[in-house]
Amino acid sequence: MKRWKYLLFILVCLSQMSCTALLTEQEYILIDRPVDGMVTFHGEIYWLPENADIRKIVLLGSGQLRNIEIHIRDKRRQWELARKVPGGQLPLEILLTAETDAIKIVKLSKTVSSRIKTVQFYTTAGKRN
Numbered sequence: 001m002k003r004w005k006y007l008l009f010i011l012v013c014l015s016q017m018s019c020t021a022l023l024t025e026q027e028y029i030l031i032d033r034p035v036d037g038m039v040t041f042h043g044e045i046y047w048l049p050e051n052a053d054i055r056k057i058v059l060l061g062s063g064q065l066r067n068i069e070i071h072i073r074d075k076r077r078q079w080e081l082a083r084k085v086p087g088g089q090l091p092l093e094i095l096l097t098a099e100t101d102a103i104k105i106v107k108l109s110k111t112v113s114s115r116i117k118t119v120q121f122y123t124t125a126g127k128r129n
Contacts, residue, residue: 047102063114
């Protein structure tokens with residue numbers, strides 16, 4: 001019976017520590033690498049020279065985006081849906097967790113005029129890329 005009490009106590013402590021880690025505010029650092037971009041029929045593609053641990057994307061530009069999808073390129077070089085964003089006014093911050101070298105932004109709603117001028121990739125302070 002004492003074992004169960006100790007186990008329960010340890011589980012409670014671990015859950016408290018993990019909740020604290022989740023609730024602390026992250027410090028984001030700009031990934032200082034050149035970002036290339038290209039507009040295709042299926043969306044706008046932005047890529048880095050090598051893989052990076054991306055935690056936040058900031059879209060800079062003018063206008064308002066509506067109904068966009070963020071796709072990441074996986075290890076097999078295939079596009080995988082990472083996030084659906086209902087939209088917002090540019091500049092727009094999108095939180096994301098991805099290990100990739102390329103991101104594709106697909107605008108599903110073409111009725112709103114917007115122009116993405118720059119895409120910035122961020123990582124957390126502990127993950128210096």
